[in-house]
Amino acid sequence: MKSWMCVNCGYVYVEAAGDPAGGIPPGTRWEDVPDDWICPDCGLGKGEFEMMELD
Template identity: 65%
Template sequence: MKQWMCMNCGWVYDQALGDPLGEIAPGTAWEDIPDDWQCPDCGSLKSDFEMVEI
């Protein structure tokens, strides 16, 4: 399965959960997350994420 992962800390974005504390509602597609959103664990930018096989 491939998912978007933060390359700075390994946090994985789960579309079903979103990131409510980061104001990303559950179900939000990766493409719809704003570019200035930050990784909830380490604070890296969306551009630091890569699609990886888990």
């Protein structure tokens, strides 16, 4: 599973955790997150996230 970070605020979407509060269940891969999903911290769209490697 991968992680994606909002380039604006640093919020990290972790595929294993999902975003249950935003309607995205744990285990949801990034490509399966709806295009209209927004960052729960700053409100920017999915297009403002970049894949990141976690140590």
